Amino acid sequence: MLDKKKWGWWRDAVFYQVYPKSFQDSNGDGIGDIPGIISRLDYLQQLGVDGVWLSPVYDSPQVDNGYDIADYRAIWPPMGTMEDMDRLIAEARARGISIIMDLVLNHTSDQHAWFQRALQSRDDPYHDYYIWRDGTPDAPPNGLRASFGGSAWTYVPHLGQYYFHQFAPQQPDLNWDNPTVRRELYDMIRFWVDKGVEGFRLDVIDVIGKDPDRGVTCNGPKLHPLLDELSREAFREEGLVTVGEAWGADLERAKRYSALDASELSMVFQFQHILLDQLPEGEKWDMVPLRLTALKRCAEHWQQGLHGQGWNSLFLDNHDLPRIVSRWGDDTTYRVQSAKMLATMLHGMEGTPYVYQGEELGMTNIRLPIQAYADAETQCVYAERVARGDPPEEVMASIYARSRDNARTPMQWSAEKNAGFSQGDPWLPVNPNYREINVQDQLADPNSILAYYRSLIALRKRYPVFRDGTFTLLEPESEKLFVYTRQTDTEQLLVVCNFTGETVPYERPAAFARAERLLGNYDPAGGALRPYEAQLYYQRRQA
Ligand code: TEU
Ligand code: CA
Numbered sequence: 444m445l446d447k448k449k450w451g452w453w454r455d456a457v458f459y460q461v462y463p464k465s466f467q468d469s470n471g472d473g474i475g476d477i478p479g480i481i482s483r484l485d486y487l488q489q490l491g492v493d494g495v496w497l498s499p500v501y502d503s504p505q506v507d508n509g510y511d512i513a514d515y516r517a518i519w520p521p522m523g524t525m526e527d528m529d530r531l532i533a534e535a536r537a538r539g540i541s542i543i544m545d546l547v548l549n550h551t552s553d554q555h556a557w558f559q560r561a562l563q564s565r566d567d568p569y570h571d572y573y574i575w576r577d578g579t580p581d582a583p584p585n586g587l588r589a590s591f592g593g594s595a596w597t598y599v600p601h602l603g604q605y606y607f608h609q610f611a612p613q614q615p616d617l618n619w620d621n622p623t624v625r626r627e628l629y630d631m632i633r634f635w636v637d638k639g640v641e642g643f644r645l646d647v648i649d650v651i652g653k654d655p656d657r658g659v660t661c662n663g664p665k666l667h668p669l670l671d672e673l674s675r676e677a678f679r680e681e682g683l684v685t686v687g688e689a690w691g692a693d694l695e696r697a698k699r700y701s702a703l704d705a706s707e708l709s710m711v712f713q714f715q716h717i718l719l720d721q722l723p724e725g726e727k728w729d730m731v732p733l734r735l736t737a738l739k740r741c742a743e744h745w746q747q748g749l750h751g752q753g754w755n756s757l758f759l760d761n762h763d764l765p766r767i768v769s770r771w772g773d774d775t776t777y778r779v780q781s782a783k784m785l786a787t788m789l790h791g792m793e794g795t796p797y798v799y800q801g802e803e804l805g806m807t808n809i810r811l812p813i814q815a816y817a818d819a820e821t822q823c824v825y826a827e828r829v830a831r832g833d834p835p836e837e838v839m840a841s842i843y844a845r846s847r848d849n850a851r852t853p854m855q856w857s858a859e860k861n862a863g864f865s866q867g868d869p870w871l872p873v874n875p876n877y878r879e880i881n882v883q884d885q886l887a888d889p890n891s892i893l894a895y896y897r898s899l900i901a902l903r904k905r906y907p908v909f910r911d912g913t914f915t916l917l918e919p920e921s922e923k924l925f926v927y928t929r930q931t932d933t934e935q936l937l938v939v940c941n942f943t944g945e946t947v948p949y950e951r952p953a954a955f956a957r958a959e960r961l962l963g964n965y966d967p968a969g970g971a972l973r974p975y976e977a978q979l980y981y982q983r984r985q986a
Contacts, residue, residue, distance in 0.1 A: 444539040445493055447641060453684040453709055453795055454754060454910055456493035457900045458543065460799045462762045463500050463522060464508055465853045468865035475853070475864070477523035477531050484538055486882065490803065490893075491900040494541035494684070496644045498762055500528065504554050506613040507819055508762075508851075510545075510646060511552035515631045532639040541641035543684060548628055548673075549647050550614040557627075558615050565602060572624050573615045574607035574655060587658060592823035595655070607655050609647070611819055619651050619669055625676075632677040642684030645708070649689040649696075661691035667699060670707045679705065686756055686795075687711040694748040701753035710754045710795060716741045717764065720771075728824055728841035733771055735922045735942050742927075746793055746914035755794030759785060760802045765849040769808035773975065777944055778805050780975035783895045783964040784940050787977035788925055790899040791938035793914060800854050803896040804885055808849040809874045813839065817871050821846045857883040898962050906961075906981065908934035923947045924972065930984070936961075937980040941972040948972075951980065958982040 445452045467479030477500060487495065499509030502517040509519065518528055532542050551558060560569035576584040576596070583596040583605055589612070596605040597612045607616045617624050632643070652666030653659055670687075678685050685708040687700055692713040700711045719737050722729040749755050759767040768774050772781030782805035790796050813825055821842055828838045848871060855877040856863030862877035874880075885891035903909040912929030924947060925940040937955045941947050949972045951958070960967050963978035972978075 447541060448682050450682065450705065452682060453494075453642070455904065456684070456795055457491065457903065458494045458496050458795065458797045459487055459490065459492040460496045460498065460761060460797055462498045462508075462800055462851060464498075464870060465851050465864070466800055467854065467856070468867065468869070471865060471867040472521060473865050473867040473869045474521045476521060477518070477527040481527070481531050481534050484534055484540065487540060488538040490798075490897055491904075492798065493539065494543050494642065495535060496543040496686075496797065497545060499545045499547060504552055504613070506552070506611055508817075510547050511550070511554075511611065511614045512547050513552040513554040514556070516634055529638065536639065541684070542639070543642040543644055543686075544635055544640050545646060546632065546643045547646040548617070549651055550608065550610060550616045553613045553615055561606075561615075562599060562602070565604070568623075571621050572618055574618050575602070575604045576607070576656075577603060578605050579603075584656070585658060587655060587660070591820050592827050609650055609653075609660055616653070619653075619665070625669075625672065629673070629676040636677075636680055636683070641682065642686070642709075643678075644712075645685065645687040647690075648687035648708075648711075649691045662696065667707070670700070674705070674707050678708075683709075685709045690714050694744060697745075697749060697755075698753045701749065701755075703753070710756045712756050712758060712761075712797075713745070715745070726824075727845050728828070728838075730841060730844060735925060736920065739916055739919060739925055739927075742792065743914065743916045743919075746927075750793060750913060755792070756797060757789050757792055757794040758797040758799070759789055760799035760850065761797070762799065762850050763847050765845050766806055766808045767802065768805050769849070770844070771942075773944055774805075774807040777975045778807070779890075779892055780964050780973075780977075782892045784942070784975045784977035786892075786896060786899055787938060787962070787964070787979060788940045790903065791909070791927070791929065791936060791979060793910065793912065793929070796900075796903070798896065799850065801850075803893050804855060804880055804882060805892040806852075806855060806880060807874065807876060808843065809852050809872070810843045811848070811872060813842070815872060816842070816846060816848050818847045818851070821848060855881040857881050895962070895964065902961055902979070906934060906936070907931065908936050908981075912936060917952065924949060933984055935982050935984055937982075938977075939972065939980070940977045941975055944974045946971050946973050955980050955982060 464475045466475040467483050468475050469478040500522045501512045502514040502519045503509045503511050535542050557569050557572045560567050561573050580598050583594050587595040589595040590610050598605050608614050650660050652663035652669050654663050687708045689711040692711050700707050720733040721727050768782045772785050852874045853864035853869045858878045862873045885893035908929050908931050912931050915928045917926040918924050923943045927938050929936040958980035961979040961981045965976050
């Protein structure tokens with residue numbers, strides 16, 4: 444077990460993201476809940492993870508599945524009670540698992556008591572908790588657009604003012620210029636630390652320093668001063684792990700976020716790799732094929748750039764992204780091989796890996812009729828694009844590939860009713876492939892994707908080179924193979940991945956000719972790599 448009082452313990456950790464609504468329902472209402480998560484802690488312990496990042500469980504009207512918080516200090520009743528939450532923290536800790544809460548600090552729900560007061564009058568002290576501009580109904584302050592479509596400004600007639608929201612109109616942005624707001628948030632964070640929470644994932648943290656009047660949202664001028672204060676006031680508690688979601692992070696910014704003096708955060712989720720298969724000036728719905736050389740260059744940039752200067756997070760999946768096996772692997776013929784290959788590619792790198800629920804099973808994307816998508820973002824893009832004249836089949840093709848609901852279908856525990864997720868009607872359909880893809884079968888199969896993840900996680904803990912080694916890209920020009928080494932003075936690792944469904948000729952470098960094979964998704968053979976083959980080789984170095 445890791446010593447979580449030691450600064451930097453998270454460099455040896457592997458985290459697992461739970462999306463509570465879809466993880467395990469315990470009472471048949473079709474909604475995953477905290478008692479359900481508790482009942483699956485043994486599973487997570489067996490997998491070997493050190494912490495769980497819990498997507499929001501706070502009280503919420505669920506316009507955005509809990510990323511619209513109505514009360515930061517209460518649990519959404521269908522999710523359970525505060526006693527359940529206390530029990531989850533304790534039961535997890537007893538298994539060496541830290542609970543990492545999701546902090547949504549940029550906005551609240553419009554149902555939050557603060558916003559309800561803010562709506563009452565311009566003179567209410569809570570009014571200034573949010574961002575308001577005077578105006579007339581037909582003239583918003585500027586043309587800023589909200590992330591889920593439409594204007595970022597919503598008019599409130601009885602106040603004669605607009606409020607600002609970067610996401611849905613039901614998610615008004617908090618006014619970070621107001622010191623009282625910041626104090627409230629820091630106190631709230633202490634409330635959870637006192638409960639035994641050991642870290643936080645900070646939702647859209649790179650937009651809190653915004654300057655909406657100048658049209659600036661991401662990476663605003665006040666961002667780093669605010670983060671510095673946040674960290675000083677709320678996080679410098681010994682051992683807390685903090686990971687910021689930062690779509691706008693480049694390498695220089697990430698160095699600052701994850702600086703070794705702990706002045707800001709432990710690490711950030713950056714998305715440069717995730718943005719590679721969309722049109723540079725477009726949205727995620729505007730898809731282009733992934734070029735492997737671009738992915739490799741991106742990995743090299745981050746691996747070498749943060750080495751010794753900051754810290755990477757490593758992820759391919761989360762609750763906002765399509766399933767990686769459907770995206771960059773092959774979710775039909777080579778599903779098992781390609782899921783293991785993608786995991787090998789990622790877990791061989793320097794940084795803290797995050798496994799998103801179901802990724803360890805090779806869960807895939809889903810196709811639903813448009814009415815069945817629960818996600819607000821999906822509904823918005825459909826309405827907007829069909830209205831502007833895009834053929835509906837084209838819009839649906841993008842949704843099948845990119846909708847956030849791909850990641851949110853219920854966890855597939857078994858071949859039983861509703862995949863063992865719920866006795867009732869699941870809030871979002873279960874992927875019909877649960878009879879072939881589920882935990883129960885994979886636990887019984889030593890060659891399963893699940894077993895492979897367990898091995899990868901265990902290997903990271905056995906060999907320091909996974910944490911410390913320098914990264915060198917080999918075969919940089921290949922559009923088929925992703926090959927790299929990690930090296931320290933005493934150890935070296937070779938990671939070999941075939942990103943195609945073809946057999947590709949390949950010889951290991953001489954330096955690894957006698958290396959030990961740690962793990963792979965095929966029995967080793969010489970001279971070529973089979974479809975989606977991945978191998979990990981290890982060797983001690985002579986001094
Ligand atoms: O996501 C941030 C965000 O910008 C997303 O809208 C993202 O761009 C989109 O999902 C990609 O298609 C965070 C949360 O992770 C997300 O679930 C929330 O909806 C959002 O913030 C608002 O809180
Ligand atoms: Ca339930």
